[in-house]
Amino acid sequence: MSDLKKLSKDAIPGALEKAERYRLLNEPAEAESICLDVLAADPENQQALIILLLAVTDRFSKTYGVSDTQAKQILTKIRGEYEHAYYRGILAERLAKAQLARGAPGCGHHAYEGFREAMHWFEKAEAVRPAGNDDALLRWNTCARMIERNHLSAREEERIELPLE
Numbered sequence: 001m002s003d004l005k006k007l008s009k010d011a012i013p014g015a016l017e018k019a020e021r022y023r024l025l026n027e028p029a030e031a032e033s034i035c036l037d038v039l040a041a042d043p044e045n046q047q048a049l050i051i052l053l054l055a056v057t058d059r060f061s062k063t064y065g066v067s068d069t070q071a072k073q074i075l076t077k078i079r080g081e082y083e084h085a086y087y088r089g090i091l092a093e094r095l096a097k098a099q100l101a102r103g104a105p106g107c108g109h110h111a112y113e114g115f116r117e118a119m120h121w122f123e124k125a126e127a128v129r130p131a132g133n134d135d136a137l138l139r140w141n142t143c144a145r146m147i148e149r150n151h152l153s154a155r156e157e158e159r160i161e162l163p164l165e
Contacts, residue, residue: 007041012048019051028058049077053087060098068095082128086136089121093143100150112152115143 007015019034035052038045053074060068071091078084096114099107118139125136146152 004037004040007037009041012038012042012045016045016047016051019048019055023051023055023058026058028055031055031058044077046079046083049074050083050087053078054090057091057094060094061101082125082130082133082136085121085125085128086139089118089125089136089139092118092121093139096143097146100146100152106155108150108152109155111150112147112154115147115152116154119143 015034015038019031019038022028022031022034032052032055035048035055038048039052042048053071056071056074068091075084075087075091078087092114096111096118099114100111122136122140122143126140129136
């Protein structure tokens, strides 16, 4: 691979605008590439990390399989108690939606568990949210509606009766 060209620090705000635009145009690979360039110039840039996390999780709903490993690694770099909990919820919600979309046997139970995990993280975010920011509540409600609309439920525990000796 050729050596990549370095982004100047002055170009970071414009690059982040482009990354967000590519995400909104449903082109997560382009957004991801831009965020990686920003992070090469400014490794702690929180906006770039968040857009990168969202771009990576945008791929979950695509037809090709994408692991959540990269998203979890990005999440460890996101600072702030609220931000960490909120984006952890986003990650779980998007994984649950991808499970549901697959339609494989048992996917409804996996999706339910994923939505419940997301709701747990959104509740944590709600508890420490900044004044006037109800994003975590909106996401929690979305998960609750997804569970209800799709008639999702927890997996029933298998009961195994052991033979008496």
